[in-house]
Amino acid sequence: MRNQTLILLLSVISLSASCARKRAVEKMVDVDGNRYAKADFADGRPWLGRVMIVNNGSNSAFGFIGSQSDVKLGTFQFTKDKLQFVADNGLVKDGEQKVINEWDITHSEYHRRESGGKVSNVETENELIPWTEKKHFKVSWETSTISEAISFPYEVDESCWTKKASRLVPESMEADSEHINFVVEVDYQVNNEKSRCYSSPAQQHTEYAHTMRYMYSFMPDQISGYKPYVYTGENDPLIKKYGYFISSNPFLNKDGRTETAFYMNRWVTGKTHTFYFAAGFPEEYKWVYNDPERGV
Secondary structure (H helix, E strand, O other): OHHHHHHHHHHHHHHHHHHHHHOOOEOOOOOOOOEEEHHHOOOOOOEEEEEEEEEOOOOOOOOOOOOEOOOEEEEEEEOOOEEEEEEOOOOOOOOOOOEEEEEEEEEEOEEEEEEOOEEEEEEEEOOOOOHHHOOEEEEEHHHOOOOHHHHOOOOOOOOOEEEEEEEEOOOOOEEOOOOEEEEEEEEEEEOOOOHHHHHOHHHHOOOOEEEEEEEEEEEEOOOOOOOOOEOOOOOOHHHHHHOOOEEEEEEEOOOOOEEEEEEEOOOOOOOOOOOOOOOOOOHHHOHHHHOOOOOO
């Protein structure tokens, strides 16, 4: 009888240990939804980045909805406390770097907690390894070091409007290896020390605070067969026809000096582009879009 009791007791202990080993892992939960894999960002590929005004507030003190910044080409990299978007546009000399923008981060790596020399089923942050070995990070997108006003120098006047606070718009964040989108809401307050700042329509209605929303968008630069047309100079005959639609791109020449190339803004040639005319669109102007010789 005693042997049977002992065998039963050992069986119960063995079963309990087995259950403990097979318990589901209690995983860490990303409550704020701001934890990402570093490999999706800093993968060596150049990315295209842009900022757009998506809301200019109820008083419309400044900024136009739909205004877009210049597109920037850069790569993502990590420091001890920042995610940086660094320029990759041919203007950076060897050994130098130009930060387009950067955001506050904390590095993250989960592991199974140990207790008494045994691995538990509870995940926790691994504080025993350096940040360079952690494969994930948490970011605060509202902490951009470079102000949004830099992207809109003729629309956002921070000499009159002081940036007071910013926050990520809930559920606006989308991120994976092929695109990054998020919206930041920014609060401004009028500068009381400058009398000229009270001449805008908002101040005439005694509104001294303003809120804007900016959408940040990034996507990997993609290889295509498109070849841009570079104007040969100010006497290029095509400038007379298309000169207003032009983009400039500064670059470093072989002597390390800055030059500027001027490109024609156009759609991809060899691709079908479809235009839709609203009811009542004047017939005499349709040639601008559909004439193969004179149209756009």
